[in-house]
Amino acid sequence: MYDLIIIGAGPAGITASVYAARRRLNLLVITKDIGGQAAWSGDIENYTGYQFITGPELAGKFEEHMRKFNIPLKENERVTEIKKIKDYIWGESDKGSYEARAVIIASGKKTKELGVPGEKEFKNKGLTYCAICDGPLFADKEVAVIGGGNSALDAVLQLLTIAKHIYLINAAANLGAEAIMREQVEKNDKVTIMNNTQVKGIFGDSLVKGINISTGKEIKTLAVEGVFVEIGLVPNSEFVQDVQKNERGEIKINRSNETNIPGIFAAGDVTDVQEKQIIIAAGEGSKAALSAFKYLAKTG
Amino acid sequence: MDKKVKVYSTTTCPFCIRAKQFLKDNNIAFEDLDVGSNQVAAEEMIKKSGQMGVPVIDIDGEIIIGFDKDKIKQALEL
Structure with missing residues (x-):
């Protein structure tokens, strides 16, 4: 059983993984891709320390930072369900199943679909x-x-x-x-x-x-x-049923990034945090990791 | 013998940039085709992959759509 599984490797998930690795937690990151929406961004001029950087470059820096800690990483993998069972969290993906004492959901947002006939058929065909x-x-x-x-x-x-x-x-x-x-x-x-x-x-x-x-x-x-x-974004929160969400499907968290379920934390754009910014997602990721660390110390 | 690698991409697409960086990091030589300015390459890409999303990577005739690191590694035996 892992101490902590982090779902997602955008700014929030990667920052959480760096903080958790430095605390020597037994850790796993499961993610569809690396960089999340940051990797798709154009020019970024408001991430402190970089007066100008492109999305792919900043995502590359994040990835490099994470790789430095040799964090176990399952890329190209999509989590399909997580739920709390007794005192641990069970999760399933399209490639396997996992158990952890705590989970940080940092799965971000994805582009919203129109939901009209022909949309799926012609995706990438115009x-x-x-x-x-x-x-x-x-x-x-x-x-x-x-x-x-x-x-x-x-x-x-x-x-x-x-x-x-x-x-x-x-x-x-x-x-x-x-x-x-x-x-x-x-x-x-x-x-x-x-x-x-x-x-x-x-x-x-x-x-x-x-x-x-x-x-x-x-x-x-x-x-x-x-x-x-280009009709906006929706949170990637459908794989978790039991946590409270707002009317937009964003996971509700408190100031310590706790959800209503002890042991399940969330950070970044998937949550109801006020603003969606790369620097805020990164900060939220670090907060979530520190909260999860405290939770693990208390319940261990 | 080295495999022949072609990358069909646009100059602005983030995952094209990362796919090409990944190939460079692994010392893989490739032909870089900009489908935004090269209409012939664009048509070739659509014909080969049956779709218009970039990047498309052709590794000795094996067509990989998107920056799919696992598939690229497999095709190149990395």
Whole structure:
């Protein structure tokens, strides 16, 4: 049985693992990938100590720091369930099952899906959740960006120099993004903003050919070869049923990163912590590790 | 004999950067194809992998989609 299992290796999980390793805990990290959302970020200018660093570079630094401690790491592995049994926590993944005296959930957030027909079928076949990755493939093509917040407008701004025309499909009556981004998008005639419009489906053959949209009264089709889904994020918290969550599915924690179940701690973007920032996630990870250490000392 | 490795990527994609760094760290020589500026390479990538997500790594004809470290290691016998 492990002392501590950390689920996730983004800024929160990695920082927790470094703190736990320095306390010589018998430790395991299980994660789908390394770096989490930080690895997907563009330029970072607010992580103290780095006036400027890119997401992949910062994620690389985090990983290097973790590797220095030779922490046992199961990468490419997804936890499917955890629950408390008597005085320990049992967990299962897509590759095995585990037992630990304490767990830190630091599984972060993932991009939200539209939930419309054709979405799964055309994923990576013209439909993408990563504008920064796949945007350049749509040179001189007509594309649609779905969403109206900062990430949607960020995608539009990235695509302005690449795509031929951009339809911005926004379900709300107005764009929710920051004014400075909104103004840049609104004044550009390469962009058609469609508010009060919902996506009903994605269609094509081997690749995307278009989308069906609804303005309330009628359903129209829009011929596009690229669909960029940017409608926000959801916490990766579905594998744990018994902990309390808020209405957004974020795990509720107290100031010591404890959940309502003794022995289960949580940190970073998967929790109801006020702000979602790399530096906050890292700090929360260290707090969770120290709380878990105290819990283990007390219950050992 | 060394295996022939091709990486289809965009300049902006974080996992492309990390996939290429991983190959460099393991002293694997590869051909770097920017599918954002090279339309022929983009079409070749879509044909080979049946999809448009980057990175796509071709190791002696074995197509790996995404930065899948385990599969890359296996294909390269690392």
